[in-house]
Amino acid sequence: MAQIRPNKPRHKAVRYAVPVAVAGVAAATVGLVPALASTGAPDLPKITAEQLVAKMAESDVQHMSGTVKVDADLGLPSLPGGSGGPGGFGGPQGGGHDGGGDGSSGKQADGSGAAPGAKLTELASGEHTLRVAMDGPDKHKLSVVEDASEYSIVHNARDVWAYDSGSNSAWHARSPRSGAAHGGSAAESVTPQKAAQQALDAVGKSASVTVDGTAKIADRDAYQLVIKPKNAPDSTIGAVRIAVDADNGTPLKFTLTPHDGGKPVVDIAYQDVDFGKPAAKTFEFSPPKGTKVTEADPEKLGERGKSGEHGEHGKPGAGGPLGRPGDGALLEGEGPQKALEGLSGLNIVGKGGDWNKVAEFDTGMKGALSGLTGSGAGAGKDPGKGGAGPDAGKLLDSLTDEVKGDFGTGRVVSTRLVNALMTEDGKVYVGAVTKEGLIKAAESAAE
Amino acid sequence: MSRADTATDTATDTAAGAAADTGRAGAGTARPVAPPAAPAPAPGLGAGAGRGPGAALGLFRSELTLTFRRWRSLALLGILAVLPIVVGIAVKIETSDGGSVGGGGGEGPAFISQVTNNGLFLVFTSLAATLPFFLPMAVGVIAGDAIAGEAASGTLRYLLVAPAGRTRLLLAKFTTVLVFCLAATLVVAASALATGALLFPTGEVTLLSGTSVPFSEGLLRALAIAATVAASLVGLAALGLFVSTLTNSGIAAMATTVGLVITVQIVDTIPQLDVVHPYLFPHYWLSFSDLLRDPVYWDHLTKNFGLQALYTALFGSAAWARFTTRDVTA
Structure with missing residues (x-):
């Protein structure tokens, strides 16, 4: 039996060192790069909490686009048999009122197709990547990036479109009046800006607001604003941390940590952000041929708008900022969540x-x-x-x-x-x- | 038992342009005679080719013809070509009554509900449907067979008798597998495009984000997606080549590679193991769909490319270390 072997066997160890070195370098890179990336708090002039809050209030960013990572861990009890976590949350309130409406908020089982309520509800748990774009008060776009599909809400003047590429269905609402309608507010409710606004609204006089250093968020310098409840032994909220762009006062990151520590309950942060004007075609949508389009009932829209307005200031920071079942109510309105969200009369x-x-x-x-x-x-x-x-x-x-x-x-x-x-x-x-x-x-x- | 200590790649590098084809021609009747090497110093294969790029190119060419003339390879490509046709006809039949695919619930392979809007989406559906299993299986078969198959049929030592050098042979093999990755992907894409254009309307493409682009841009994106899918298979190709250098049985190497593909994909779906998921080579495979967003979402795409590069570097070098130091007994 012929055997052919290399003539320099002593090189064997040296050669095997190459893949080992590659593996070592890769492991080191994996371990070090995130650590390196997160270092380097930028050196910014000192600012008081009042100034920072004022800066946020004055912030007048008209157009921007960016990618937002939303990580919510509300600890919702999970229901067996489906993605019904949020639905479960709505469950007890729904109670005997309207079992069917409840089901629709948890799952997309009914005919509503691309209606925004159910989709936004999903954001209440887990990690999601969103892309947002804004051009003035009349043009908004929010897309939920999913595996091989995307769910977009496009608000352009009086039209609000929702398009679910996964099921190839669209939802359309035409507001009787122009201006930033319900669709817009729903789309904004999961951005750091909106979350921060809601948190500030909820602050009142019973919280300590401090500036806690600086941070680099989405490649931009930012101040960190920390809001902590005062004299609230029973509150489950530990702290709210908002990173505010040092340049234009836009909140770039919003973190809500629970009182008992651990992972943040809600973490919304821009991964990248661009304050340029987004392309006009971003806000154009016409349903492709063969797409199932559900038209929203204009009668109900007015009602929804109202319930949305109440909802925004309704609950004191409680789960406030995002993706709670209530966000669905801003648009969907029909579900029992409306009762929960429209807190007037409570x-x-x-x-x-x-x-x-x-x-x-x-x-x-x-x-x-x-x-x-x-x-x-x-x-x-x-x-x-x-x-x-x-x-x-x-x-x-x-x-x-x-x-x-x-x-x-x-x-x-x-x-x-x-x-x-x-x-x-x-x-x-x-x-x-x-x-x-x-x-x-x-x-x-x-x- | 005669032992022939023969030229290793180190020896070869000092030797002048080696006539690989001569060695290949004498390798036995099982292997076809390769065309003569390009006389001009053609663009070499890059690193490792050392002197004599012409010879390296000749080796690569002969490997390429060998691979693509095999019935096995042709059968694999044939299956890949038929799959989009089957998917296309199935969708056509299901939607012939005006309904939508899967009741519009978003079930089935990615993009399948958009196929009826635009035939171009059949390309994406087919790639999404073949990427988890059929494409990697085909690549696994070719990559696993690369070295081990030669060893099993007893032709490897003849290849090594020729002063082509082990490094160069490995590079030629790897390049051939890469070409096969691209060919397999393009076969799926081309077949799907033809089927989609025949059975379904074409025209403006609505991207996942809801924005519309002209058909020409859609075609460009489809091409980019095919290239991305082919690149997604590179890590697996390197892994298969490494496995192939470990054994003298072609079947064992193929089975191991395909088995690894399946195992890793199963691990990728177990939520308890999510710590390792970002490091599994199929984890970002479906990221090619991010090319269909507007604007393109690069995050996962770059991660995918990085991961494939890492696997290539790791298992490529491991294959090299193993192949250049092992005793070839067959």
């Missing part, structure tokens, strides 16, 4: 300042808890299946905790940020407070 209970606020509303259903058993299961999977079975009971147990107090017996749905309590007599308490704080507030309200 009682604000709970003491100790803005951060301990708890919203109370009456679903008007006595004994709804037993009904919950059915709707809890229906929310995620099959809205038609309303029956309360032993499985549904188990599901309810896995999603909620039973609590007792002056209000009787209730069930608490816990997330990392917002807790909700539904009592036997059909009252629902929602707030960005701890479970204990929620029970306290419910007890004081029950007295």
